Amino acid sequence: NYRSGSQIREDFLRFFEGKGHRRVHSASLVPANDPTLLFTNAGMNQFKDVFLGLEKRDYSRAATSQKCVRAGGKHNDLENVGFTRRHHTFFEMLGNFSFGDYFKKDAIAYAWELLTSKEWFGIDPLRLYCTIFEGDDAVPRDSEAYQYWLDVGVPAERIFELGAKDNFWAMGETGPCGPCSEIYYDLGKDAGEDPSVDKPFGEDEQRYVEIWNLVFMQFDRTVTPGGPLLTPLPKPSIDTGMGLERIACVLQGVLSNYETDLFTPLIAAAKHYVMLMGGLDETVDIANGSSLPASYRVIADHARATTFLIADGVLPANEGRGYVLRKIIRRAIRHGRLRGANKQFFFFMVKPVVELMGTAYPELVNLQEKIQNVVIHEEDRFIRTVEVGSRKLEDLIAQTIVDAAVSNDVVVTSEEEIPEIVQRSLQLGVLRTKNIVPVLSGRQCFQLYETFGMPLDFMTDAARDAGIAFDMEGFERAKEEEQARARASWKGGSQKSAAPVYRELTKTEFEGYSALKVEGAKI
Ligand code: ATP
Ligand code: MG
Ligand code: MG
Ligand code: MG
Numbered sequence: 001n002y003r004s005g006s007q008i009r010e011d012f013l014r015f016f017e018g019k020g021h022r023r024v025h026s027a028s029l030v031p032a033n034d035p036t037l038l039f040t041n042a043g044m045n046q047f048k049d050v051f052l053g054l055e056k057r058d059y060s061r062a063a064t065s066q067k068c069v070r071a072g073g074k075h076n077d078l079e080n081v082g083f084t085r086r087h088h089t090f091f092e093m094l095g096n097f098s099f100g101d102y103f104k105k106d107a108i109a110y111a112w113e114l115l116t117s118k119e120w121f122g123i124d125p126l127r128l129y130c131t132i133f134e135g136d137d138a139v140p141r142d143s144e145a146y147q148y149w150l151d152v153g154v155p156a157e158r159i160f161e162l163g164a165k166d167n168f169w170a171m172g173e174t175g176p177c178g179p180c181s182e183i184y185y186d187l188g189k190d191a192g193e194d195p196s197v198d199k200p201f202g203e204d205e206q207r208y209v210e211i212w213n214l215v216f217m218q219f220d221r222t223v224t225p226g227g228p229l230l231t232p233l234p235k236p237s238i239d240t241g242m243g244l245e246r247i248a249c250v251l252q253g254v255l256s257n258y259e260t261d262l263f264t265p266l267i268a269a270a271k272h273y274v275m276l277m278g279g280l281d282e283t284v285d286i287a288n289g290s291s292l293p294a295s296y297r298v299i300a301d302h303a304r305a306t307t308f309l310i311a312d313g314v315l316p317a318n319e320g321r322g323y324v325l326r327k328i329i330r331r332a333i334r335h336g337r338l339r340g341a342n343k344q345f346f347f348f349m350v351k352p353v354v355e356l357m358g359t360a361y362p363e364l365v366n367l368q369e370k371i372q373n374v375v376i377h378e379e380d381r382f383i384r385t386v387e388v389g390s391r392k393l394e395d396l397i398a399q400t401i402v403d404a405a406v407s408n409d410v411v412v413t414s415e416e417e418i419p420e421i422v423q424r425s426l427q428l429g430v431l432r433t434k435n436i437v438p439v440l441s442g443r444q445c446f447q448l449y450e451t452f453g454m455p456l457d458f459m460t461d462a463a464r465d466a467g468i469a470f471d472m473e474g475f476e477r478a479k480e481e482e483q484a485r486a487r488a489s490w491k492g493g494s495q496k497s498a499a500p501v502y503r504e505l506t507k508t509e510f511e512g513y514s515a516l517k518v519e520g521a522k523i
Contacts, residue, residue: 389452442474
């Protein structure tokens with residue numbers, strides 16, 4: 001019963017074509033005419049004006065497989081990558097849409113049929129859970145959706161009621177909004193946070209994975225002097241989104257999106273190229289059943305985001321969208337270096353991404369070489385700008401862990417010689433069992449920021465990936481002290497002492513960072 005990711009994508013679109021939906025190609029990752037949005041992050045983005053009634057199409061039902069990026073902006077999953085099994089920066093969202101045509105009843109019936117019918121996905125209904133909006137002061141409980149779930153055969157004990165945070169969707173302060181229903185899949189006890197405990201739905205985020213979100217656009221939200229006002233829409237609409245990688249995980253019977261055929265070739269490529277460029281030979285560990293370091297998942301994920309973003313015209317820069325891309329590329333490079341790569345390796349990843357995704361997204365095919373050039377240029381730039389600081393940072397992180405291990409009497413012994421990086425992660429593991437988390441010195445990180453132009457987000461990210469804490473207060477304090485010193489010496493008319501080239505670098509990196517913050521805040 002194996003279905004490849006490509007087959008699943010195609011089956012989804014065919015199913016909805018059979019229900020009178022127009023197949024519409026994915027829109028660009030750079031939203032057209034929507035400066036409030038950093039990247040396309042949902043299938044509905046390209047239909048925003050249709051939902052608002054500002055634009056007419058010659059169809060009232062559509063189905064898409066939409067390229068999405070959730071890194072920066074309102075939905076930011078960048079920090080989740082490497083830590084959860086279900087989040088990516090780039091992913092494909094399968095969606096069916098009704099523009100004032102069918103509503104809740106059909107949306108629920110279609111979703112249930114596709115998921116459970118033997119001719120389609122054939123999922124065991126006893127693995128599925130549904131949620132509905134429980135209601136609040138402004139909007140009543142979604143009893144309609146509740147009834148329709150019962151009608152398709154979901155037993156009452158599998159329907160859960162959740163609050164607005166999970167089950168009420170709004171485009172923004174104003175505009176269409178409404179309750180939603182989410183469908184979850186039980187990956188089983190083995191996928192749970194603690195495989196030895198049988199946890200019920202609602203208590204285990206890893207085990208019960210959200211696969212599909214059905215949004216019922218039912219109201220128009222306006223803001224009046226007396227507060228927000230919800231008016232029923234004359235023609236309610238449907239917007240749904242199902243992560244292709246998540247449904248592939250379910251249908252391929254694996255426990256993680258990263259084990260599906262949408263990722264395994266990329267993870268193999270990441271291992272191959274990292275090793276080719278001087279990295280550790282980790283094949284042995286893996287053959288022994290130990291799990292692959294998260295770095296390869298990060299590299300595979302970021303390779304997809306990088307390839308697709310550049311194909312859609314985003315270039316690395318110090319602000320806005322380009323800065324997010326730069327952050328993604330740098331994070332991938334950092335992870336390659338963590339695994340021992342000492343030369344440019346990341347540009348190699350473009351080819352396997354294009355090979356895997358070029359049929360579904362032909363826009364990639366002719367751009368392979370161009371994308372590779374952008375990436376290698378960025379890798380060169382990494383070496384010129386942050387490599388020195390980045391090495392110092394890794395040393396500092398390593399020292400922090402070693403110090404914590406020494407002062408807490410943690411000893412790691414092994415018959416064979418094990419690489420330092422492996423040793424450290426063992427030490428960290430032992431520290432964790434004692435509830436000790438090493439803290440990266442904010443003051444010393446400030447030194448790296450001042451002297452080598454290390455961006456703050458790069459350093460906090462590295463600490464998080466290493467599994468240690470970051471002393472933000474210490475960083476801020478060191479920064480304030482430096483600013484006070486600078487003001488004092490400025491009054492005295494003297495020049496700053498640090499090398500001007502570094503000072504310049506720090507400033508531009510940081511403008512990029514704050515510009516992004518501002519943009520994010522608007523969303
Ligand atoms: P989660 O709660 O798991 O973060 P979400 O509620 O933020 O998901 P939605 O905004 O409802 O996600 O998006 C619709 C669907 O897109 C989800 O049901 C899921 O299948 C998929 N999806 C969302 N975010 C991601 C991601 N970062 N990577 C992969 N798939 C995703
Ligand atoms: Mg989310
Ligand atoms: Mg959710
Ligand atoms: Mg959701």
